[in-house]
Amino acid sequence: MAKRPATERGRRSRHRIVSAATEVVATKGIEGTSLDEVCNRASASRSQLYHYFDDKADLMRAVAEATSDVVLDGQRALFDGLNSWSGFESWMDALVQLQIELDGRGGCPIANLVSQLGEHDDQIRAALASGFDRWEEAIRSGLTAMVANGELQSNTDVAWLAASTLASVQGGLMLTQARRDPLALRQALEGALALISSFRIDH
Amino acid sequence: MAKRPATERGRRSRHRIVSAATEVVATKGIEGTSLDEVCNRASASRSQLYHYFDDKADLMRAVAEATSDVVLDGQRALFDGLNSWSGFESWMDALVQLQIELDGRGGCPIANLVSQLGEHDDQIRAALASGFDRWEEAIRSGLTAMVANGELQSNTDVAWLAASTLASVQGGLMLTQARRDPLALRQALEGALALISSFRIDH
DNA sequence: TCAGTTCTGGACTTGACAGTCCAGTACGCG
DNA sequence: CGCGTACTGGACTGTCAAGTCCAGAACTGA
Incomplete structure (x- = not known):
């Protein structure tokens, strides 16, 4: 289950991931966006991503709002x-x-x-x-x-x-x-x- | 290299593939469309598809025109x-x-x-x-x-x-x-x- | 009929990606 | 300080899709 960040560090991590995902999606589209690329751009690891989001669709919901x-x-x-x-x-x-x-x-x-x-x-x-x-x-x-x-x-x-x-x-x-x-x-x-x-x- | 069909049978095969691809793309999007699904729906095999089209992008060009x-x-x-x-x-x-x-x-x-x-x-x-x-x-x-x-x-x-x-x-x-x-x-x-x-x- | 071309079947290879796992590190709080 | 929780790293797995290959069937024209 996706967790809301409870600390300042967590909030920053989550925000970095959403911002990175939003940028990548804007240029490559949803299906063209790989979570590897998002993680790279956000300087985050896969487990961080899955710590804050259930799955790719969940991340995309956040991307839609951010967009x-x-x-x-x-x-x-x-x-x-x-x-x-x-x-x-x-x-x-x-x-x-x-x-x-x-x-x-x-x-x-x-x-x-x-x-x-x-x-x-x-x-x-x-x-x-x-x-x-x-x-x-x-x-x-x-x-x-x-x-x-x-x-x-x-x-x-x-x-x-x-x-x-x-x-x-x-x-x-x-x-x-x-x-x-x-x-x-x-x-x-x-x-x-x-x-x-x-x-x-x-x- | 993609071949134009030279026979009536070939024309029908190519047309079946384009129509099937156009339908699938219309519902699932380009990235969401797999060539397997297109082949199934068109009752065609992979080699037929690659006989008439260079690659997926080439097929998508035909889909764009058909659409x-x-x-x-x-x-x-x-x-x-x-x-x-x-x-x-x-x-x-x-x-x-x-x-x-x-x-x-x-x-x-x-x-x-x-x-x-x-x-x-x-x-x-x-x-x-x-x-x-x-x-x-x-x-x-x-x-x-x-x-x-x-x-x-x-x-x-x-x-x-x-x-x-x-x-x-x-x-x-x-x-x-x-x-x-x-x-x-x-x-x-x-x-x-x-x-x-x-x-x-x-x- | 028969050679040459067009077309077809489907197994196979390769690579990429989503999602998992677990061990390890930082942090907050008593 | 030390315990529990929040967070992080990155290797690993399973799945699925694109594209290749080659043998064989169907058609064409002479």
Whole structure:
């Protein structure tokens, strides 16, 4: 049975393993990740890994949560600006800019895990879905603020608009990954922005 | 070296293998697919497989092409109707309906392969990208027809609108797969439809 | 019919990986 | 200090998958 670490040293060991596994999985996928490689990268041994995790699937659950956290934490500052039109523009520009720097490689780490799981592990799927939920919630709360401060019409269906916007992000990333061309993401986000703008109030 | 089949029997054998592999990959993913299982399902032996394909990666290239074909052929009839507003509605309804029947499972088979490959095999990636290109082209050509027959404004940027629409489809499928809830796809497609409708000409 | 090619069967080799085991070391606490 | 618990090292095992090999069957065309 997997043990929660009880000491500071144990916590650090577990964290090293999860971080290493998250990195390897991000580049090689779940099935392509061997526990040997994780252990090497984490400077840990097999028994340490099996001390903290039941098996590979258990480790992958931790990886799924860590991946969601990394993706969302990386946008935290931008999320805070989503309560204005220019904040949305900044957020989307940053997403496109990142893809340009990555040369269209990688896609969305959360989405990659969803695809790789297939319909295999329901717990992991739920963890990833919760990552999407938090992402959508950040968008929705920004839109709600824009309704409140009079930038968007008061009858705007923010839940729907947030869901649709996140879908544009995800689809744009997928197409960009397939084509190695950030243009697809840009087009998708311009679409999302145009849709939001149709609810804008002119001043 | 992989041989193209020279006889009818050979063509049938090769086709059986590709079809079996495509099915297995669709449910278990690339890494989760063993050649033994493919051979069993195709009622073929290992040497048959290696007679027609260099190695697993070579087989997966064929699977990627077959997967794109299956996905696009399944929408062929609906694509033909994309030259009208109601055709778009029918197409999107069919996509949502399919996800309802599948209980939100599976996602887009092309997208799944893109994610699973990571940045591993460039030939396969290109084959999948070409699948997306054909898909986008079908949408674009429908939009172009709608401009021509006066349903959309003549200055509509159909290339952008098609790209954005396909992104909504893909993102909607991804979120639906993660959440096991077709609502996400519906919301995404309603967003895409609302964007298209903003270029509509009232009659 | 008969030679040459295409195709097929399945055993075999090799390597990699998940998971086990147990002995040993560090740490916390009385 | 010394006892018990938390943690660590790394060798070991069993399983499974990719890819090889070669003999033999089926087909083709003359």
